[in-house]
Amino acid sequence: SQELEQSPQSLIVQEGKNLTINCTSSKTLYGLYWYKQKYGEGLIFLMMLQKGGEEKSHEKITAKLDEKKQQSSLHITASQPSHAGIYLCGADKGGYQKVTFGTGTKLQVIP
């Protein structure tokens, strides 16, 4: 079965700093999702990547999928307290199948 490892597990950054979260898969990825979860709340969809080398941006968040489709990174530029939460990567096999989630990265942004 597919395993997704995220690093780091937790991150504390000063407001305004850039940061990167990584997601590594044990198998080639079909679709890679990034979600954000605020503590005790639901998952907010951020981005989905499918093609090797693909990069997408939404506001100050950029996600990339490597050429081999086994690793993705999420980069936040000029972090703000509103970026705080748990970032989850997830993978599926397409065709509306289940999403397998990573271990999560807890981000705190200090004002």
Place this chain on the structure above:
Amino acid sequence: EPEVTQTPSHQVTQMGQEVILRCVPISNHLYFYWYRQILGQKVEFLVSFYNNEISEKSEIFDDQFSVERPDGSNFTLKIRSTKLEDSAMYFCASSGPDREGEDTQYFGPGTRLTVL
């Protein structure tokens, strides 16, 4: 923007009791899912549902669990006889296809189930 809604937000029940968790998926979506997250652990897949039947289920989804789409809008998860270890956050999700043809799953805010 359309969103997945879930009720109740928090459910407390006694061990052995039946609970029904309710979800209203995004209206034009065709695929529905339940996931759960035990406190401090990963989000885990329970079951997927399409065309009025289960399309996939995990090992967690045993005979104590059932899903139903009783009408055109609701999607429910029933736990017949709750156990302490069923305490978790339960998330409903739905997917399209959406405007871009992607099969992104959109999640509800969750129901926190506490079994005493």
